[in-house]
Amino acid sequence: QVHLAEFGGGVVQPGRSLRLSCAATGFPFITYGMHWVRQAPGKGLEWVAVIWYDGNNKEYADSVKGRFTVSRDNSKNTLYLQMNSLRAEDTAVYYCAREIGRWPLGHFDYWGQGTLVTVSS
Amino acid sequence: DIQMTQSPSSLSASVGDKVTITCRASQSISRSLNWYQQKVGKAPKLLIYAASVLQSGVPSRFSGDGSGTDFTLTISSLQPEDFGTYYCQQSYSTLWTFGHGTKVEIK
Numbered sequence: 001q002v003h004l005a006e007f008g009g010g011v012v013q014p015g016r017s018l019r020l021s022c023a024a025t026g027f028p029f030i031t032y033g034m035h036w037v038r039q040a041p042g043k044g045l046e047w048v049a050v051i052w053y054d055g056n057n058k059e060y061a062d063s064v065k066g067r068f069t070v071s072r073d074n075s076k077n078t079l080y081l082q083m084n085s086l087r088a089e090d091t092a093v094y095y096c097a098r099e100i101g102r103w104p105l106g107h108f109d110y111w112g113q114g115t116l117v118t119v120s121s
Numbered sequence: 122d123i124q125m126t127q128s129p130s131s132l133s134a135s136v137g138d139k140v141t142i143t144c145r146a147s148q149s150i151s152r153s154l155n156w157y158q159q160k161v162g163k164a165p166k167l168l169i170y171a172a173s174v175l176q177s178g179v180p181s182r183f184s185g186d187g188s189g190t191d192f193t194l195t196i197s198s199l200q201p202e203d204f205g206t207y208y209c210q211q212s213y214s215t216l217w218t219f220g221h222g223t224k225v226e227i228k
Contacts (some may be wrong), residue, residue: 010149012166018155026184032218035217036145036159037165037219044206044208044219044220044221044222045157045159045210045219046219047210047216047217047218047219050215050217059215059216060216061216062122062216095164095165101170101171101212102214104150104151104153104212104213105170105171105212106153106212107150107155107167107170107171107210107212108165109167109176109211111164111165111180112164114164119161
């Protein structure tokens with residue numbers, strides 16, 4: 001049974017850092033691309049980042065490029081999001097999601113439950 | 122980046138009504154268009170992928186159509202459990218993007 005669970009959210013001051021984790025179980029993690037998606041309170045979904053199955057390719061939304069880094073440890077079936085220089089506008093629920101399907105027909109078939117990051121002084 | 126524009130931003134309809142939501146891409150994305158349903162406090166749920174393919178387990182009253190820049194999600198007969206917010210998403214670009222969402226309320 002596929003399961004994704006995010007960890008690491010919390011309250012952090014502007015300018016500080018935070019690392020989120022997403023633990024994956026129930027499927028061969030090493031064969032799937034993984035994404036981070038966020039949702040600010042009362043707002044819509046915003047795609048944040050993707051990392052390919054082997055970790056060799058990554059892409060970021062313009063809003064986080066240069067501040068956030070996505071990575072994965074396939075030996076631990078875990079996805080990460082290192083968030084630096086955090087801003088108030090980074091406040092959101094952060095979801096990890098599994099991508100399935102071959103380009104250009106990829107889609108997210110499983111999502112985690114989300115973890116809330118609040119950037120506030 | 123490819124911009125996704127959804128309309129309407131919200132709608133209210135009665136049980137049994139046919140509901141259509143549209144999504145327009147700022148450039149051609151072939152059929153690289155997915156639809157998700159989200160309820161408050163929950164993660165999104167995949168409904169349709171590749172513009173028109175129904176995800177396993179999703180009721181057949183949901184359907185998708187379109188290619189290029191213009192897409193639609195149709196609920197043929199709205200049910201009480203269909204309330205929520207619906208998002209389109211393009212997967213054509215390496216920078217994925219979502220529409221701003223359509224909130225569906227039951228009258």
